[in-house]
Amino acid sequence: MxxxxxxxxxxxxxxxxxxxxxxxxxxxxxxxxxxxxxxxxxxxxxxxxxxxxxxxxxxxxxxxxxxxxxxxxxxxxxxxxxxxxxxxxxxxxxxxxxxxxxxGHFEEEKKKEEEEARKKEEEERAKEEEEPADWRSHIKGQMKEAEEKAKQEEEERAKEAETPVAKSEDExxxxxxxxxxxxxxxxxxxxxxxxxxxxxxxxxxxxxxxxxxxxxxxxxxxxxxxxxxxxxxx
Incomplete structure (x- = not known):
């Protein structure tokens, strides 16, 4: 229907x-x-x-x-x-x-997705196993991690802005x-x-x-x- x-x-x-x-x-x-x-x-x-x-x-x-x-x-x-x-x-x-x-483009995509998923899983497992000495160290560690992540994202955005995307690849x-x-x-x-x-x-x-x-x-x-x-x- x-x-x-x-x-x-x-x-x-x-x-x-x-x-x-x-x-x-x-x-x-x-x-x-x-x-x-x-x-x-x-x-x-x-x-x-x-x-x-x-x-x-x-x-x-x-x-x-x-x-x-x-x-x-x-x-x-x-x-x-x-x-x-x-x-x-x-x-x-x-x-x-x-x-x-x-x-082989499809195969590369699949491998890349699997690799990213594996890295993410390992990072999450490492965070769970990590036992900070006390709450102060825990907070400092999280703050440092957030700063590094923000810096990395900013660098990636700047790199993407500088790199022109070919029309043929976009299509x-x-x-x-x-x-x-x-x-x-x-x-x-x-x-x-x-x-x-x-x-x-x-x-x-x-x-x-x-x-x-x-x-x-x-x-x-x-x-x-x-x-x-x-x-x-x-």
């Missing part, structure tokens, strides 16, 4: 369809936020978000019956576009996984990024499948009727998706 508009999911096929569309774009917006600095993947999510009006217009209904209208031309245009977007996302994910395996998908992207893609495909099942059933009953205006919009609407998205934001 859809994430949004649950109370209306059982009211009608259109209500159910809009609920799944809402969930689909929930995943799109999550992906847009998480991968906005990740090169091509971020661009795909941004474009998907900018052209969501395709589904909105296809299911907007008429002034006489908002629940039963589904425009075939607009729906067909939307499904063609988003099918391609999903394929592009999976292609980018597969590319990132292959590159990570070939370069590289880490192992964690790949796992998150795969989770989002699975959510998108799950909702997309439900959306298309509902639409197919509706067209089987009502036919693939659409007006001339719908056909015209379907042919011209995709190239102006980005412009429409900016208009909505502004």
């Amino acid at each position: 859809g994430f949004f508009d649950k109370k209306h999911e059982k009211d009608s096929p259109m209500g159910n369809l809009r609920a799944h569309i809402g969930t689909f774009f929930y995943f799109v917006k999550v992906g847009k936020s998480k991968f906005k600095h990740k090169g091509r993947v971020g661009e795909i999510f941004a474009d998907m978000d900018n052209t969501q009006f395709l589904f909105q217009q296809a299911t907007s209904g008429t002034m006489y019956d908002m629940k039963k209208k589904l425009d075939y031309a607009l729906w067909d245009a939307a499904t063609h576009k988003y099918t391609e977007d999903l394929q592009n996302l999976k292609a980018e994910l597969l590319k990132a996984v292959d590159e990570g395996e070939e370069s 590289t998908l880490t192992e964690e990024d790949c796992r998150e992207l795969w989770r989002i893609i699975q959510g998108l495909e799950r909702e997309y499948k439900e959306m298309n099942h509902i639409a197919d059933d509706w067209f089987a009953v009502h036919g693939k009727k659409n007006g001339c205006l719908g056909a015209l919009v379907a042919l011209t609407v995709i190239p102006i998706g980005a412009i429409y998205g900016l208009y909505q934001i502004l």
Whole structure:
């Protein structure tokens, strides 16, 4: 079932369809936020978000019956576009996984995380075993430790500020990024499948009727998706 508009999911096929569309774009917006600095993947999510009006217009209904209208031309245009977007996302994910395996980058990340966890565990164990001579020594030791930690953090911040970050490295998908992207893609495909099942059933009953205006919009609407998205934001 859809994430949004649950109370209306059982009211009608259109209500159910809009609920799944809402969930689909929930995943799109999550992906847009998480991968906005990740090169091509971020661009795909941004474009998907900018052209969501395709589904909105296809299911907007008429002034006489908002629940039963589904425009075939607009729906067909939307499904063609988003099918391609999903394929592009999976292609980018597969590319990132292959590159990570070939370069050994994922393995390095894993070793680094394990090493940091081991050091942290050893430091905590050493603190627990340490028995200060008295409370005065204990407080002095903690104060000194806090000063050293603050000094170290300041030095690390200064070092990071002086070191420029290469754009290509910033856009590289880490192992964690790949796992998150795969989770989002699975959510998108799950909702997309439900959306298309509902639409197919509706067209089987009502036919693939659409007006001339719908056909015209379907042919011209995709190239102006980005412009429409900016208009909505502004």
